[in-house]
Amino acid sequence: MSQATDTTVREDGVIESVSGPVVTARDLDAKMNDVVYVGEEGLMGEVIEIEGDITTIQVYEETSAVAPGEPVEGTGAPLSVDLGPGMLDSIYDGVQRPLDVLEEKMGSAFLDRGVDAPGIDLEKTWEFTPEVEEGDEVGRGDIVGSVPETPSIDHKVMVPPGALDEGETAEIVSIESGNFTVEDTVAELDDGTEIQMRQEWPVREPRPTEDKQTPTEPLTSGQRILDGLFPLAKGGTAAIPGPFGSGKTVTQQSLAKFADADIVVYIGCGERGNEMTEVIDDFPELPDPQTGNALMARTCLIANTSNMPVAARESCVYTGITIAEHYRDMGYDVALMADSTSRWAEAMREISSRLEEMPGEEGYPAYLAARLSEFYERAGYFDNINGTEGSISAIGAVSPPGGDFSEPVTQNTLRIVKTFWALDSDLAERRHFPAINWNESYSLYRDQLDEWFENNVAEDWPEQRQWAIDVLDEDDELQEVVQLVGKDALPEDQQLTLEVARYIKEAWLQQNALHDVDRYCPPEKTYRILGAIRTFNDEAFDALDAGVPIDEITDIDAVPRLNRIGTTPDDEVDEFVDDLEDDMTEQLRSLY
Template sequence: MEMKTVGKIGEVYRVSGPLVVAEGIKPRMYDVCYVGEEGLMGEVVGLVGEKTLIQVYEDTSGIKPGDRVENTGMPLSVELGPGLIKSFYDGVQRPLPALKEASGDFISRGIHVPGLDRSKKWDFKPIVKKGDKVKGGDIIGTVQESELVEHKILVPPKIGERTITEIYDGSFTVEDTIAVLDDGTELKLYHKWPVREARPYIEKLPPVIPLITGQRILDTMFPVAKGGTAAIPGPFGSGKTVTQHQLAKWSDAHIVVYIGCGERGNEMTEVLEEFPELIDPRSGKPLMERTVLIANTSNMPVAAREASVYTGITIAEYFRDMGYDVSIMADSTSRWAEAMREISGRLEEMPGEEGYPAYLASRIAEFYERAGRVKTLCGEVGSVSVVGAVSPPGGDFSEPVTQNTLRIVKVFWALDAKLAARRHFPAINWLQSYSLYVDTLKEWYEQNVAPDWGELRRWAMEVLQEEANLQEIVQLVGSDALPESQRLLLEVARLIREVFLQQYAYHPVDSYCSPQKQYDLLKAIKELNDMFFKALEQGKLIDEIINVPGKEEFARAKFEEDYKTALQNAMDMIRKALFGE
């Protein structure tokens, strides 16, 4: 229930800063307020006696004691309905193209634009009829929002069981009434939901289906489940953003929500320019047809940056409630945590480690806990998978944001500056990374790809681990001092690294690798390993095996459309050179 009240500003903490003290507005925590004559948007972040602390989402220059403050009586909420797909929002769901039209390239203060277009009409097709009973979360009809997304119109979750007395068919704006319930409630194509409150569901389901990303080191070595959580920490230049772009492009989620949280503006520009041109591999349509972008870059308000991740995950939960699989890319949660640190400092709260607020761990946990594969209120199954990039200063994984993230997420993709310097991309360190979903997803892979998937993965990891152990000896005395069998193992490990783990994000064929192709490549490397050791047993010289003709063709096979034929031809060439077959 909206309870609007009007008061005045008592103090401004910093003329250039966005924290003000208001009097006489009778708020609740997290109520949205409009501050000053320009109506700057803010949020209640503290209550001290009769005084109210308001975090303003814009620059407060010129705001002075005595200026008007209006409390809307409502928490920060997003508008959920047709028009979300293909949209580009700031951290508090203001559409950036509409802001540009209103104020030019630089956003003026105090501009308020609704999250959903009020003039556009949508063709609504009801799937329920007059006299039917409905309750919160039920689907009452559909709108074809884009070529890839059928938008299911939901009854707002907090409505109890009611009977439909009227329902209409035709073209409507989001503000038009499409149905009426027996208690007089009018349903529209959209409804609002508070961003800091998780949307309800019936039950959470076990994570037994993988989120296929098309990236070999992720899918095979360290898989993430649909409804799972993953973190990509790494230093500057190690490939966090490119890896997240790859996940957004190729993961088999129905909807992608990409949150540019405190990152550089040119990185979001790259997303904006690339995504409309990229073709979705499953449908052949532009990737933007199933994407929502939220940008609160490093030169945009810090306070709104803190809200941007909640805006993103609320939109994701809304599509999950329709029965869709949604993946969220948050780039980067370190900048989000820095926004919390700045707000906490302004509130003069007791700081925790490295100046971050004492509640950093609980806030990070609250965010990631909203992920999951669930049975929705309407009986569908949907999921929200969260992948958060972390930018630890200097690549130091012991800093608070990384450590608190690792306590919560189930998958850790550790980016390594040394691998990036060697031009090995994705620069994910296979010895530091882990996935706690390997055992729960093993059954899916063995049923849908190959029965020996788990065994093959374990063999590859053992070879890489053995290589790491031998490298210490190699650095001391050189590889020539090793026994021939160990030199051969190092060569097989090199093939796993360069042929399998390395993947070229900008190559038209290698950018995406299906689970079947991943299995075929790794299986071929295992067969090559068996051939090499068989040749060694038969007395072939180690140098003759390592430099065998056909190995270069084998390495290039992954770049071919018809990779199976290329692999087979290379294997035949190697077999003939080693055994004369």
């Protein structure tokens, strides 16, 4: 973190009491949300309550052995992040301390308390290329140059939003190209403002924007059930609730790998260490399907696992969304994964209880809904103050105890987000992945995204999707009857509907995240698979109407090949589906 690098640290007070991560201090000259350093070891903390001369601090590290009477030092600055080149391809803890740098300092993966490091490398030089000239007028947030941060992403250097007032401009009096550190001045304005590649921004304060638009372009994910039935818009919000083992983390990791966002910010908030280890090990090895470079070249990971201090977990989502906003201001589309917001809410609950605040439902603080809203409201598709457009798509996993969707975190999240991907333990037990329940899930973005799908995939995309929804709805009703009387007791047309629904579920909605081909399915292929199933449906019902027995219809050789479309290489799909549709049509028509 950056608070101590350019702020004079002074001894202001003494510790009065310690209760886990919550410390009270007396005679501390501080403001709300100021960063302070607690105890002899200088543990980082944040002011969360001030009452008279008593200041309450949440400490971001383990507080064992911290005792009353030890000093508390204030910085006079709020909890902020370092913004600049070097954030991508980095792994941070919840308060933006780079874990690889801390490990190098300690010589061990087990970090000592009180160790700090800036969020970005202050000594590394970057090649700065100006995009404006001396004499040009610039306003707040305007782009003055760029730096090749990674092989995939150019980092835009901007006038800090707080450097000028809204509507105010200033003239560039000097600007240079060359290699600079993030603290070197690369440009100067006529009002004396010096522009560096590095900025600081308070994590709890949204960065300013010009306007928030209605998103009309989907964040294509490569997951058929998401793109086909429950699409998410670029700049949209989504929740993935589900019980233990149902696939929340795998779904989010698939989205992080394959969603067509320019930047990915992945927040591991209170999840198991082995899951974050898998992410940290996998991502540097994964090729980016968009550029062919390493996926980490456009990814920032924030790892705050369940064995890390609880207070840092409360701040990690703010750290992540602030980094996402910085790249949004450059005109990039950012996908932010928060896994999981339930662990974040539990951290709030623990700190709230130590503050002896009045508990709300199930012990969560009364402001739970407000905090969730503040987080998701920072997502969206924005007109930026510098004239660019950018988006943040926020996807939060929710881990309801026992899979109970009526618990407070899930319910409050549902009131805020517009896309709901409900994971189902029964589907997971049947090895149907992704285990997203198509009867409980929904997307409120479908209508506003239809035009994009019509123009970019197929004109009848909405019609095909609605047909699939109708079949799945009918299948859901028929399954209740089947449980009572058996499938054979149904009329033949209803038996055929069950067969068509089975192929929709197995060949279209089911997807193998470990298969080299099937793990990612472009929208065009998603459309072709469903089209092939509908061809079977239309021809099969024609045959049934002509008097062909249901057993003969379902026994034709071509139909099982529907299950192989997903694993067919993308460049061979059109030929495979054309041949399959011809074979199904020919075989079914030969029966009558």
